[in-house]
Amino acid sequence: MAEASNSTLPRFDAVEFTQDAGVTIQTLSPPNLKEIILSAGSIGTPHILLNSGVGDADELSTLGITPTVNLPDVGRNLTDHPRWSLVWSVNDTSTTEMYWRNDTLQADALAEWTANRTGYISSTVLNHIGFSRVGEDLLEEESCAGNLTAHYELVFASGIFESTIPATGNYFTTTVILLCPLSRGSITINSTNPLDPPLINPNFLSHPQDIVAMQYAVEGAQKFVSAPVWKDYVLALTTNITDLEESIRNEAGSTDHQVSTASMSPVDAGWGVVDPDLRLKRAMGVRVVDASVLPFIPAAHTQAAVYAIAERAADLIKGRK
Structure with missing residues (x-):
């Protein structure tokens, strides 16, 4: 300008x-x-x-x-919603891996969508979500708008969402999203050339309460998937967790919000x-x-x-x- x-x-x-x-x-x-x-x-x-x-x-x-x-x-x-995902192997052959591993199915699905805007890729697999709150005794301050507002969101999806799809197996993903983070980042520049990209520092989980809330939410997701109704479907947790806080800090990403x-x-x-x-x-x-x-x-x-x-x-x- x-x-x-x-x-x-x-x-x-x-x-x-x-x-x-x-x-x-x-x-x-x-x-x-x-x-x-x-x-x-x-x-x-x-x-x-x-x-x-x-x-x-x-x-x-x-x-x-x-x-x-x-x-x-x-x-x-x-400010952004940090997210972190848990992946389980499941007893199911109709997860989204069947699509990613089949070039013919991908081509047919794209052709149907192009022609009619219908079919496999006309909808999203991210269509089951839940909202919940962190235990009140864990929070030093209320980070959300009120005591009925959810602190975190769980997004359930058929399949695994990684840059490389495993050659075998079928998966189920639960993404944990922190809704009311207290951490703040910044957008800055270090050049006078407007075509140079800005410096983006999301500064995720820098506020100590955020990591506490995120750990609570991840543990809540694990408890949810361990319910008896899942016993014939969920086989095993495939996400490698040795230290939960360290894993979250190393792998948390943006929800682009x-x-x-x-x-x-x-x-x-x-x-x-x-x-x-x-x-x-x-x-x-x-x-x-x-x-x-x-x-x-x-x-x-x-x-x-x-x-x-x-x-x-x-x-x-x-x-x-």
């Missing part, structure tokens, strides 16, 4: 972009431009803002980027990046519309929340409060 100084606040009135990996830089600056809608997501939005001189002024100056708007919270407060890197805050608050109308603070001409504006992560998948933000933004842009 490019900035003009026609008022006491800087106004952004142009967008610089490339369509050939930076060989040429083009500028779009229509004379009737009312505002720029920035919707690049929780990773891309802070990346663009930082490269436009919006962020911590001292850090930008150190990099050699001229600060335009001093908003230290740009890229801070990154990143939020809060351009957090919304009250108009007069000294923190945050956008105001309640999604307008960039301390500047004019930019409105942010994506998951980055959420000040905290929902105890749920983020898709519905992003829909709500988009609907609200549409009303604001049209002038309806």
Whole structure:
């Protein structure tokens, strides 16, 4: 984004972009431009803002980027749902391994989906989920919105989800997702080249309560699958666990629910990046519309929340409060 100084606040009135990996830089600056809608997501939005001189002024100056708007919270407060999976071998020949091991079945399924949008790949195997809470005596503070909100989610799926599918065997996976983490990460840059990728630090499980909650959830998943109803189906746990905490810390990954890197805050608050109308603070001409504006992560998948933000933004842009 490019900035003009026609008022006491800087106004952004142009967008610089490339369509050939930076060989040429083009500028779009229509004379009737009312505002720029920035919707690049929780990773891309802070990346663009930082490269436009919006962020911590001292850090930008150190990099050699001229600060335009001093908003230290740009890229801070990154929050995501960490996940970790347990895999069991099962007495079942219809798990998703039958699909991944059969090139003919894959081709037939793709052809059916292409023709009719039906068949094996028209649905998801991740369609059984459960939500639960951690034992109250284990928590030093309530990390969720209230005492009825789930702390973790269990996602049950037929099959194994790894980059390399085992040549033999059939599997069942339970993915444990921490819904109300207290750990916070960051999106930063270390280059003045906007085409260089940002530095993403999810900082998973850095808060001690998060690892306690995650261990509780994993043990809960194991207890669930050990129920008598599973005895003729589940054969054995194949996930190698020697030290549960170490295993979780080494292998926990992202659910791709990143939020809060351009957090919304009250108009007069000294923190945050956008105001309640999604307008960039301390500047004019930019409105942010994506998951980055959420000040905290929902105890749920983020898709519905992003829909709500988009609907609200549409009303604001049209002038309806």
